[in-house]
Amino acid sequence: MSTHGGHGAGTAIAPHEPVFVGPTRARLEQLFSKYPTKQACLLPALWMVQEARGWVSEQAIGEVAEALGLTPAYVKGVVTFYTMYHTHPVGRHFIQVCTTSPCNICGAEDVVSALLEATGCGDLGATSPDGRFTVIEVECLGACGFATPILVDDDFIENVTPEKVPGILQRYA
Numbered sequence: 211m212s213t214h215g216g217h218g219a220g221t222a223i224a225p226h227e228p229v230f231v232g233p234t235r236a237r238l239e240q241l242f243s244k245y246p247t248k249q250a251c252l253l254p255a256l257w258m259v260q261e262a263r264g265w266v267s268e269q270a271i272g273e274v275a276e277a278l279g280l281t282p283a284y285v286k287g288v289v290t291f292y293t294m295y296h297t298h299p300v301g302r303h304f305i306q307v308c309t310t311s312p313c314n315i316c317g318a319e320d321v322v323s324a325l326l327e328a329t330g331c332g333d334l335g336a337t338s339p340d341g342r343f344t345v346i347e348v349e350c351l352g353a354c355g356f357a358t359p360i361l362v363d364d365d366f367i368e369n370v371t372p373e374k375v376p377g378i379l380q381r382y383a
């Protein structure tokens with residue numbers, strides 16, 4: 211399943227237009243047949259929304275809730291619990307930086323600053339003016355011995371230093 215890749219693909223579609231129509235509806239129905247209940251499809255259904263739109267809007271939350279027989283409040287709770295779901299539009303490449311204590315001691319904040327400057331994002335959670343990047347801080351990525359680890363879309367990159375940041379960003383158009 212694709213996760214963060216290809217954000218730009220569907221972002222031109224207005225967020226209020228339904229996601230689950232045509233082939234996407236067919237994929238959702240297929241998903242229903244693989245899970246014991248419709249409700250169990252929540253996470254993959256949200257991925258489908260994010261793949262199609264690049265983020266999960268309030269309207270999409272309502273649509274998922276209706277399709278799966280859940281309340282919008284429940285779906286929203288799940289969306290906001292996981293950092294992997296975006297509740298607002300993000301850049302084509304989504305960068306997550308671990309800033310939990312072990313990485314912080316090793317200079318994670320300097321990596322964050324370098325990323326915010328080199329991408330032009332300026333602030334955490336903001337998208338760069340060219341639409342390429344969004345940078346956020348996250349909790350431990352499970353690579354504490356390789357500070358600072360970052361995730362760019364699905365790419366896990368360890369031992370990132372401020373000096374390496376420009377070279378890393380060059381790989382992402």
Ligand code: FES
Pocket residue numbers: 308309310311312313349350351352353354355357359
């Ligand atoms: S604290 Fe940064 S990866 Fe664990």
